[in-house]
Amino acid sequence: MAYRSLTSRVGSAPHRLTRRFLFIFTLSLSCTYLCYSLIFCCDHIMEGRGYEDRSCLLVQDAGSKKLLQKSPACTLSVLAKEIQPQAISPAPEGKERRPSEEGWSNQNLSTRAGPVRTTPKTTDQELKFNNNTTTPKLGSKRLPQAIIVGVKKGGTRAVLEFIRVHPDVRAMGTEPHFFDRNFDKGLDWYRSLMPRTFDSQITIEKTPSYFVTREAPQRIFSMCRKMKVIVVVRNPVTRAISDYTQTLSKKPDIPSFEELAFRNRSAGLVDTSWNAVRIGMYALHLDLWLQYFPISQMHFVSGERLITDPAGEMGKIQDFLGIKRVITDKHFYFNKTKGFPCLKKTENSFLPRCLGKSKGRTHVQIEQEVIDDLRDFYRPYNIKFYETVGQDFRWE
Ligand SMILES: *[C@@H]1O[C@H](CO)[C@@H](O)[C@H](O)[C@H]1NC(C)=O
Numbered sequence: 001m002a003y004r005s006l007t008s009r010v011g012s013a014p015h016r017l018t019r020r021f022l023f024i025f026t027l028s029l030s031c032t033y034l035c036y037s038l039i040f041c042c043d044h045i046m047e048g049r050g051y052e053d054r055s056c057l058l059v060q061d062a063g064s065k066k067l068l069q070k071s072p073a074c075t076l077s078v079l080a081k082e083i084q085p086q087a088i089s090p091a092p093e094g095k096e097r098r099p100s101e102e103g104w105s106n107q108n109l110s111t112r113a114g115p116v117r118t119t120p121k122t123t124d125q126e127l128k129f130n131n132n133t134t135t136p137k138l139g140s141k142r143l144p145q146a147i148i149v150g151v152k153k154g155g156t157r158a159v160l161e162f163i164r165v166h167p168d169v170r171a172m173g174t175e176p177h178f179f180d181r182n183f184d185k186g187l188d189w190y191r192s193l194m195p196r197t198f199d200s201q202i203t204i205e206k207t208p209s210y211f212v213t214r215e216a217p218q219r220i221f222s223m224c225r226k227m228k229v230i231v232v233v234r235n236p237v238t239r240a241i242s243d244y245t246q247t248l249s250k251k252p253d254i255p256s257f258e259e260l261a262f263r264n265r266s267a268g269l270v271d272t273s274w275n276a277v278r279i280g281m282y283a284l285h286l287d288l289w290l291q292y293f294p295i296s297q298m299h300f301v302s303g304e305r306l307i308t309d310p311a312g313e314m315g316k317i318q319d320f321l322g323i324k325r326v327i328t329d330k331h332f333y334f335n336k337t338k339g340f341p342c343l344k345k346t347e348n349s350f351l352p353r354c355l356g357k358s359k360g361r362t363h364v365q366i367e368q369e370v371i372d373d374l375r376d377f378y379r380p381y382n383i384k385f386y387e388t389v390g391q392d393f394r395w396e
Pocket residue numbers: 107108
């Protein structure tokens with residue numbers, strides 16, 4: 001259009017005026033576009049400093065359609081804004097441009113999120129902290145799109161070790177305890193712990209205490225409402241005994257299992273304030289999660305089947321994460337001495353990996369009567385749990 005108005009200079013005066021006007025109009029449009037591009041670019045830099053969840057931003061990129069389908073989109077983080085309130089002000093127009101498509105809008109989150117302690121930081125510190133969040137060659141650190149939230153002694157370590165064999169999954173090796181103990185440290189801290197990933201990869205972490213942490217569902221939801229939540233569950237009675245066995249190995253002086261499990265043994269009154277008992281009341285904890293996440297966004301792994309049929313359980317997890325079924329029977333062998341499946345040697349691991357030394361240690365002997373009483377105690381919770389999840393774990 002500009003070209004035409006420039007070349008066709010011959011014509012009547014009014015026409016020339018119209019053309020000149022058109023030319024100026026086009027020019028101003030281009031200028032506006034350029035300015036917006038620049039502002040948007042700046043915005044990206046701001047985001048790069050970690051005010052918002054990068055994994056969400058990446059989902060937005062045209063080239064990342066694959067990721068959008070494969071992995072959950074995240075919300076722009078309200079928590080991040082609350083943690084660093086002053087950090088948002090340099091991007092005053094950011095709010096208007098924030099996408100509000102499904103999975104992104106979270107206007108009412110702040111009311112739900114409750115009070116969040118602010119930890120002011122200087123811009124310099126933040127820049128330093130996020131210096132390396134994007135290195136094209138190595139991928140970038142992203143907030144997780146899937147979390148193994150529990151349960152303790154359920155087999156979470158095994159699931160993490162098995163799933164990280166998948167080339168599209170990168171996992172944190174240790175437990176960050178962000179949504180329970182370290183929440184004050186902020187999302188930048190959390191992100192800095194994550195392994196580098198490419199667009200096609202899913203970042204995953206596991207912290208088994210999240211499942212029984214009151215604040216965890218709401219905090220995770222605020223960070224990423226599309227989070228995929230994985231829960232590894234196991235017969236609550238065996239879980240409690242396993243939990244006690246672990247504690248006993250560290251503190252040999254603690255009272256017997258029976259003493260801790262019951263408030264009044266003869267009355268069969270179970271002490272639900274004891275953590276080893278409380279964790280196994282899955283239905284109660286699950287209720288809190290379902291206030292935020294739809295059941296379809298949660299996946300429940302049977303800790304028992306994970307041992308008898310690891311490939312089967314891993315297949316379901318891979319389906320849930322929307323990744324190809326790469327981990328199959330070929331990856332496992334069963335160590336009869338240990339009674340546990342092990343991972344075979346792969347390109348990703350130099351040694352065959354079995355569960356750690358502490359896993360599968362022999363449980364303390366507990367009277368059958370005590371076990372029966374606990375089983376009775378858990379039955380209603382188990383039944384409610386099966387109904388909610390729509391899956392029979394056969395713990396009876
Ligand atoms: C936010 O919450 C208020 C009341 O708490 C409600 O009236 C409003 O519809 C909510 N908005 C959204 C977008 O959910």
